[in-house]
Amino acid sequence: MVLLWIDSIINNIPFLIEGLITTIVLTIISVALATLFGILLAMGRCYTRQPIPFLIYLYEKIFRGLPLLVIFFLLYFGLSQQGIHIKAFFAAIIGLVLHSTAYQIQIYRSAILAIPEGQKTAAISLGMTKSKTIYHIILPQVLRLSIPGWSNEFTILLKDTSIAFSIGVVELMARGDAITSMNPDAILYVLLFIAFLYFVLVFSINRGLNYLEKRFRISGYEMTTAR
Amino acid sequence: MHMLEVKDIHKSYGACEILKGISFNVDKAETKVIIGASGTGKSTLLKCINQLDPPDKGEVWLDGEELTNPSVDINRIRQKIGFVFQDFNLFNHLTALRNVSIGLEKVKKIDKEEARERALQELKRVGLEKQASQHPAQLSGGQKQRVGIARALAMDPDIILFDEPTSALDPELIGDVLDVMKVLAGKVAMLVVTHEMGFARNVADEIIFMEGGKIIESGTPNQMFQHPKMERTKEFLGKTSTLYGQE
Numbered sequence: 001m002v003l004l005w006i007d008s009i010i011n012n013i014p015f016l017i018e019g020l021i022t023t024i025v026l027t028i029i030s031v032a033l034a035t036l037f038g039i040l041l042a043m044g045r046c047y048t049r050q051p052i053p054f055l056i057y058l059y060e061k062i063f064r065g066l067p068l069l070v071i072f073f074l075l076y077f078g079l080s081q082q083g084i085h086i087k088a089f090f091a092a093i094i095g096l097v098l099h100s101t102a103y104q105i106q107i108y109r110s111a112i113l114a115i116p117e118g119q120k121t122a123a124i125s126l127g128m129t130k131s132k133t134i135y136h137i138i139l140p141q142v143l144r145l146s147i148p149g150w151s152n153e154f155t156i157l158l159k160d161t162s163i164a165f166s167i168g169v170v171e172l173m174a175r176g177d178a179i180t181s182m183n184p185d186a187i188l189y190v191l192l193f194i195a196f197l198y199f200v201l202v203f204s205i206n207r208g209l210n211y212l213e214k215r216f217r218i219s220g221y222e223m224t225t226a227r
Numbered sequence: 228m229h230m231l232e233v234k235d236i237h238k239s240y241g242a243c244e245i246l247k248g249i250s251f252n253v254d255k256a257e258t259k260v261i262i263g264a265s266g267t268g269k270s271t272l273l274k275c276i277n278q279l280d281p282p283d284k285g286e287v288w289l290d291g292e293e294l295t296n297p298s299v300d301i302n303r304i305r306q307k308i309g310f311v312f313q314d315f316n317l318f319n320h321l322t323a324l325r326n327v328s329i330g331l332e333k334v335k336k337i338d339k340e341e342a343r344e345r346a347l348q349e350l351k352r353v354g355l356e357k358q359a360s361q362h363p364a365q366l367s368g369g370q371k372q373r374v375g376i377a378r379a380l381a382m383d384p385d386i387i388l389f390d391e392p393t394s395a396l397d398p399e400l401i402g403d404v405l406d407v408m409k410v411l412a413g414k415v416a417m418l419v420v421t422h423e424m425g426f427a428r429n430v431a432d433e434i435i436f437m438e439g440g441k442i443i444e445s446g447t448p449n450q451m452f453q454h455p456k457m458e459r460t461k462e463f464l465g466k467t468s469t470l471y472g473q474e
Contacts, residue, residue, distance in 0.1 A: 119317075122318070123318070124279065124305070125309075126305065126334055127382070128302070140320050218320050219362040
């Protein structure tokens with residue numbers, strides 16, 4: 001019996017890999033866009049005049065308050081009722097970006113606030129413009145400080161792509177579901193295998209980001225080894 | 228015409244008037260030291276000069292250009308005014324060398340190699356060429372402040388403003404920083420806010436004594452220490468010299 005279930009996984013590996021690739025593509029595009037928008041909007045919230053910070057704050061509050069599933073349904077089913085048809089894959093990307101950006105703004109904003117004001121004063125005293133100060137002095141430090149929080153958000157987003165299954169995006173979870181409906185006896189093993197694939201993905205991303213964090217650590221800021 | 232002219236500067240924060248009409252001049256390569264009790268507006272005055280905190284009233288002129296005029300390109304003029312901070316304000320993510328070269332590269336648009344070369348010269352000048360590749364967190368307070376001075380010097384300024392450059396340092400390190408400043412005296416104009424009376428006495432061309440947002444008295448070190456005109460000056464300098472164990 002066990003062999004039969006293993007068979008149903010092995011026979012479907014190419015089918016699962018297609019789903020896995022969609023999951024990865026969905027993750028990479030969404031993370032990249034959400035990171036870009038997150039940084040820009042965090043800068044906007046800290047360094048621009050009203051009403052821009054207030055509007056960003058409003059956006060943040062709204063999208064942190066909505067479940068991802070609701071955002072997906074609104075974009076896919078809600079808009080299509082109004083005659084705006086977005087393909088499921090793109091609706092998923094838009095939904096994930098809108099959702100993750102709202103969270104990521106906080107990550108970068110806390111990093112911005114952690115940088116001593118004096119460094120900005122010093123850069124301006126050298127004759128740097130405000131934008132040069134942000135680009136050369138603030139941003140490189142913000143990115144370093146944001147890696148731990150960002151790696152959290154990265155893994156959350158990766159796992160959230162599975163919700164895109166609900167609007168019909170054929171990603172890993174959707175493929176897993178298709179296999180279990182064809183092999184109802186194997187449901188536990190197939191799901192465990194899917195879970196294992198997600199875990200491996202998340203684990204390797206975290207290892208990679210750990211490396212990134214060490215690589216860009218500023219000398220002299222090593223953690224103490226004292227007990 | 229003087230190099231730096233400060234004319235009747237007023238500055239308030241809310242209802243609290245910090246500066247109540249300050250006027251003085253600094254000439255080329257001159258060293259002026261501003262002394263006075265804490266909270267009398269000395270640091271505010273420095274920030275009013277390079278427009279980090281523009282004054283409410285009054286004018287600041289450097290080389291015949293009015294800095295307080297809103298239409299002037301202040302970023303260009305700030306390159307000519309070095310600023311050395313009490314708490315160093317080094318860029319934590321950059322090495323000592325890059326801290327010094329970044330202004331040359333990004334503001335003066337000097338080619339990266341040449342900027343490095345010049346930054347290294349400035350670090351030599353403050354005795355830190357060996358620390359060039361270290362980050363601020365790896366440096367002692369005195370070393371940090373010398374990097375701060377090198378960073379200001381690299382821009383080849385007309386004048387450097389020092390805002391209590393040694394008050395965050397222990398006595399041993401203070402000496403290192405003051406030594407560097409002594410060497411600079413007479414080469415570049417300096418306006419120094421400090422509590423180091425020994426430095427004021429030995430290095431200053433003129434001492435300005437401030438209290439309550441006004442200049443009470445100014446004069447050569449000899450005049451200020453030996454024959455102060457105002458009773459308050461006598462009292463202040465008397466207190467500080469007992470404190471520092473002179474005479």
